[in-house]
Amino acid sequence: MFIFNTMTSSKEKFKPINGKRVKMFVCGITPYDSPHMGNLRTFIFFDVVAKYLRSSGYEVFYLQNITDIDDKIITRANETSVSSLELSISFLNEYMESMKTFSIDSVSLYARATFHITEIIEQIKILEDKGYTYKLEDGIYFRISKFRDYGKLSGQNTEALRSGIRATVSEDKENQGDFVLWKFQKPGEPFWDSPWGKGRPGWNIEDTAITEEYFGDVYDIHGGGLDLIFPHHEGEIAIMRSISGKDRLANFWMHTGMLTLNGQKMSKSLNNFLIPADLLKDYSPSEIRYAMLSAQYRSIADFSVELLKESRVNLNYIKRALRIMENANGNGSGIDFQQYKDGIKESMDDDFNTRGALRSILDIAEKVVEKETSLSHEEALKGIEILKWADSFLSVIFIEKSKQISSQTVETLLSIREDLRKKKLFRESDEIRKALKESGVTIEDGKDGSQWFYEQ
RNA sequence: GGAUAGGUGGCAGAGAGGUGAUGCGUGAGACUGCAGAUCUCAUUUAUUAGGGUUCGAAUCCCUACCUAUCCUCCA
Structure with a gap:
């Protein structure tokens, strides 16, 4: 190190x-x-x-x-x-x-x-x-x-x-x-x-x-x-x-390194600072944390909405891969998860290069998404284990879920919504989607039915 | 003026002497009740400038310019 x-x-x-x-x-x-x-x-x-x-x-x-x-x-x-x-x-x-x-x-x-x-x-x-x-x-x-x-x-x-x-x-x-x-x-x-x-x-x-x-x-x-x-x-x-x-x-x-806003150091005296509450209105703590870890710690990091958006997109992608792994039952994809773990370790051992570590995690996610159908249960367990290990220090993926509604309730509501959609009662079905969203559950409709997952 | 760290596409950021990754964004298309997500393709002349070393430089050396931070409050 x-x-x-x-x-x-x-x-x-x-x-x-x-x-x-x-x-x-x-x-x-x-x-x-x-x-x-x-x-x-x-x-x-x-x-x-x-x-x-x-x-x-x-x-x-x-x-x-x-x-x-x-x-x-x-x-x-x-x-x-x-x-x-x-x-x-x-x-x-x-x-x-x-x-x-x-x-x-x-x-x-x-x-x-x-x-x-x-x-x-x-x-x-x-x-x-x-x-x-x-x-x-x-x-x-x-x-x-x-x-x-x-x-x-x-x-x-x-x-x-x-x-x-x-x-x-x-x-x-x-x-x-x-x-x-x-x-x-x-x-x-x-x-x-x-x-x-x-x-x-x-x-x-x-x-x-x-x-x-x-x-x-x-x-x-x-x-x-x-x-x-x-x-x-x-x-x-x-x-x-x-x-x-x-x-x-x-x-x-x-x-x-200093965090800058419009190219200038964020500081009280210049009155150009943001406090957590300013960002928490629109972004989750883990998205913000991810954004902070996206820059090498010694470099100047200019704060921007783009950075937060990018963090959200990447984090969602990782979570998508995680969902795939949780449901994996293929015959084997041949993904070599160990090499990515080594990559994360190598980055972290090199002066705590969190950016590099996140890059490796995104590589895992990319592979998993690519091999979605062939990924086996055993392989997925290995992949999840690596994500958990990485998150034990990055703390951006697995955030304690508080007061979330049970998966059973979600499934029930989703089947109701599916019926409504088949009857083309979209206004009603959108109401359910909206209500679930407010409870921290996101729905994604795809070819093979609806997927859902908890936001953090 | 002194000190420290830097300067790579619209933005972020690899590369550590052998024709410059990748992500985001953007554009087009596919899919779709909508939203979102996803997929495919594209993004054509990106290494601050000028010298030098070398067969070959983003990478090594010199000079200039530029940026941020510090020079007694600061994370």
Whole structure:
């Protein structure tokens, strides 16, 4: 298995530090607003990563943080006159709801920053003792000049950063890149006590405190969006390595490409984002998830309706093949299912190429449709087994069917409809089709009678 | 200005030195009460540009141009 490592800009053979155990950390959200599809892209992808690693025999501890204290939360809370705690919990619930909707259920532990204040303070103390910190009027800062490898992950050097065009001129910071570890409380803001006075933690140290708590000072995979490489991940590396003295924080750095809308990054500040609810009006969760997995995770993916439509068509095609397999009773088609399974595995082992895996699944579907009449029951079982295996990490085909009407009822209604059609009472027969559609059952009339199937 | 990743048909996306897959879309036809699905055929000059290496380049090298992201809020 090969993984593209941002740190080295190359694909490297994956090997966990400790046998088959994998410690994976992915930067989660700051719950100050609804999660958008860009966020979802990242979390859907890492869900596949965790699931695929598990299906490949690894034991994965997938840790995700929640930045539930932050300037934006405080600002937003003040605007809406609820407490920052209430605000963050409400958006956190919404986030968890989305995770459920899109079958993102592989995270072992969600760690909230506010539950780890003690560990954060401990880390700052160590940094202080080692001379990595200094105090300004508004907080305790980390001194990046003391950490030699600052900028290694992003290819930045501190000299160039100084002339960054967007950097606001610093007040008193020793270096533009210095970041806050502990922010002193301003009147009315939530706070925790610390040796430096009342305040709250800075962003970067929340994650290092959490990962050190559960993983120790070096772990296997650190993931997140591409936009977090600088400065967030540089900051994490600077903090943790300064504390541990080790030559690394994580062995593999994985970053997902941005989801764009009309060629521009989906983001709150540009106000060009889509939230799940916008899409769920017209598309199912698995169609959306399929669309997200249709692009290679590191590439820019421009969001489009075409992509969703294509996903729907392809997914329906796969489901059609699945129905054929479920009813197969031919004499043998000679389809070599194993080669497709190998193809899926090969794609996934190559830096989690979900696009390639989906391609192989479509190849299976195509073969099955082509050999519909000759496909034997035994062959079909093999084919279904492969689809189930692939779906154990892709999670787009077999979605739990809730409150669906029984197949017996459907058959009964269909035979009634058939009679109506023979009598050319089409208005009545169309009513039945419509009613079934609303219950999640799709009917397709063909030469050999009507076929039906459950939508997800 | 610096950094990172890229630039292949209308769109998505393979190809990793030996006349450019595939899917979607589109067009035509078949089927059909309608819808949908499916089938058949088609989509004729798609590799950003210019140099170089080579018998041969999408692929390797150089230059230019373009796009996205980051340069202290960001998945």
